[in-house]
Amino acid sequence: MTDAFAGPGPEAQFQSYLEDGKFMIQRSKTSGEYVFYPRVVNPHSGAADLEWVAASGKGSVYATTATSRRAEQGGDYNISLITLAEGPRILARVVGIAPDKVAIGMAVIADIQDVEGQLAVVFQPA
Amino acid sequence: MTSPLRGKSACIGLGMAGMGEAPGRNSMELMVEAAWLAARDAGIALQDIDGVFSATAVHSMPAMSLAEHLGLRPKFSSSSNIGGSSFMAHALNAALALEAGIIDVALIAYGSNQRTAGGFKTVSEPLPYEAVYKPRVPLTAYALTASRYMHEFGARREDLAAVAVAARQWANLNPQAFMQGDLTVDDVLAARMISSPFTKLDCCLVTDGAAAIIMTRADRAKDGPRTPVYLLGAAMEHHHRMISAMPDMLNSSARESSQRALAMAGCRAEDMDSYQLYDAFTINTLLFLEDIGLCKKGEAKDFIRDGRIAPGGTVPVNTNGGGLSCIHPGMYGMFVMIEAIRQIRQSAGDDEGPRAPGGWLGTAKLCLAHGNGGVLSSQATTVWGHADTL
Numbered sequence: 001m002t003d004a005f006a007g008p009g010p011e012a013q014f015q016s017y018l019e020d021g022k023f024m025i026q027r028s029k030t031s032g033e034y035v036f037y038p039r040v041v042n043p044h045s046g047a048a049d050l051e052w053v054a055a056s057g058k059g060s061v062y063a064t065t066a067t068s069r070r071a072e073q074g075g076d077y078n079i080s081l082i083t084l085a086e087g088p089r090i091l092a093r094v095v096g097i098a099p100d101k102v103a104i105g106m107a108v109i110a111d112i113q114d115v116e117g118q119l120a121v122v123f124q125p126a
Numbered sequence: 127m128t129s130p131l132r133g134k135s136a137c138i139g140l141g142m143a144g145m146g147e148a149p150g151r152n153s154m155e156l157m158v159e160a161a162w163l164a165a166r167d168a169g170i171a172l173q174d175i176d177g178v179f180s181a182t183a184v185h186s187m188p189a190m191s192l193a194e195h196l197g198l199r200p201k202f203s204s205s206s207n208i209g210g211s212s213f214m215a216h217a218l219n220a221a222l223a224l225e226a227g228i229i230d231v232a233l234i235a236y237g238s239n240q241r242t243a244g245g246f247k248t249v250s251e252p253l254p255y256e257a258v259y260k261p262r263v264p265l266t267a268y269a270l271t272a273s274r275y276m277h278e279f280g281a282r283r284e285d286l287a288a289v290a291v292a293a294r295q296w297a298n299l300n301p302q303a304f305m306q307g308d309l310t311v312d313d314v315l316a317a318r319m320i321s322s323p324f325t326k327l328d329c330c331l332v333t334d335g336a337a338a339i340i341m342t343r344a345d346r347a348k349d350g351p352r353t354p355v356y357l358l359g360a361a362m363e364h365h366h367r368m369i370s371a372m373p374d375m376l377n378s379s380a381r382e383s384s385q386r387a388l389a390m391a392g393c394r395a396e397d398m399d400s401y402q403l404y405d406a407f408t409i410n411t412l413l414f415l416e417d418i419g420l421c422k423k424g425e426a427k428d429f430i431r432d433g434r435i436a437p438g439g440t441v442p443v444n445t446n447g448g449g450l451s452c453i454h455p456g457m458y459g460m461f462v463m464i465e466a467i468r469q470i471r472q473s474a475g476d477d478e479g480p481r482a483p484g485g486w487l488g489t490a491k492l493c494l495a496h497g498n499g500g501v502l503s504s505q506a507t508t509v510w511g512h513a514d515t516l
Contacts, residue, residue, distance in 0.1 A: 066319075081370055090255075090370055091261065104273065
């Protein structure tokens with residue numbers, strides 16, 4: 001057993017950072033390669049060598065969809081895949097812009113906001 | 127080198143139940159009915175079945191429930207669930223268990239009453255890190271893929287719509303298809319937007335339905351009343367569960383699964399008499415035509431022009447009407463395989479029921495049935511052939 005498996009798991013740690021207002025991702029101590037979503041072991045190499053680092057928050061929209069929803073349920077919302085500046089891809093909402101105006105290639109920046117009652121990483125046009 | 131599994135097992139019977147709508151029947155009851163019909167079609171007693179394979183979206187242990195309902199004591203069973211492609215994976219597992227002599231007769235079955243029970247439901251757990259954003263699983267993932275595909279290759283919504291139109295044209299020849307009637311590209315574009323770029327008509331149906339097949343070893347397959355249809359090749363691969371973890375959004379592992387299945391079968395992609403490709407959404411058909419190697423990446427939109435995959439075209443695709451217009455009871459893979467098998471049986475002279483002219487190909491001896499599961503996650507390809515192809 002290595003220290004990599006001690007303490008709270010990656011999901012609990014990510015959530016704890018989030019509640020402290022931090023968007024953290026993982027990085028391989030060996031290769032420097034970044035990982036998201038949070039893993040127990042590095043899926044690129046199999047090594048148990050991941051450490052937490054603050055995400056730059058910078059990214060660009062890789063794919064996007066405007067999800068239709070009735071106005072009384074909150075109206076339409078955006079879901080996008082964002083390619084982080086560090087490399088990994090994350091699924092999240094792009095906010096601060098009409099859901100159908102989010103464009104592929106658009107530069108975005110991360111924020112931590114309440115998403116329908118739950119704290120989450122969202123992105124806004126940079 | 128010939129694969130030791132090529133043609134060593136065959137489908138000797140099949141059954142379908144509750145096609146479209148089956149009010150008052152629950153999922154397991156529909157699955158039992160399809161299994162019973164498949165055994166009768168194969169000319170075997172239910173008690174001859176000693177291998178049971180099943181997956182559904184709403185049961186955690188369907189193979190056990192199904193065996194209990196049918197009074198079976200399987201020597202081998204699997205409720206392995208990799209989404210809609212589970213049944214192609216089950217066929218591969220059944221072929222292995224049959225060839226190893228662990229079992230003699232395999233039943234693979236699916237059943238769902240989702241339409242009459244109030245819509246798509248699943249025991250699939252919410253995706254950690256993503257559930258908070260309320261993605262509509264699996265719809266959102268395919269819509270995202272379509273958005274990227276359009277951006278990358280200059281495809282338009284009209285190109286996606288053309289897939290739905292071809293599927294409907296096939297459905298119009300098939301009295302068993304749930305959706306019938308004229309459908310144009312403009313109709314698809316004008317339908318209610320669900321998740322851009324998809325309207326309702328870019329998305330699969332929400333129906334009831336159950337289906338089952340019986341497989342046995344080739345040495346026993348010739349004894350039955352039906353034309354045996356041999357499993358010539360089968361292969362699977364998966365590499366992600368959540369769409370954000372897909373290594374390359376525009377290249378699914380259908381490339382790897384189809385290459386290995388075709389290699390096992392000793393065939394090339396272009397050799398098939400029909401291509402049954404799991405069309406949960408219009409983008410699927412475009413991706414899979416490319417991934418199985420019928421055209422280059424990004425060129426499917428041109429490949430399907432002028433009705434090439436529609437009735438009368440040179441590349442028959444989803445000849446039952448597909449998940450878009452025939453049937454889609456939550457998981458559709460079983461019906462994909464059954465359509466491949468039925469085209470071969472009908473061509474050999476078996477009575478498969480009526481279709482309008484052109485709905486039965488009449489000359490099919492080799493058919494590919496490709497399954498997709500999750501969010502372009504699991505891919506499993508099967509190649510089925512008439513005895514002449516052995």
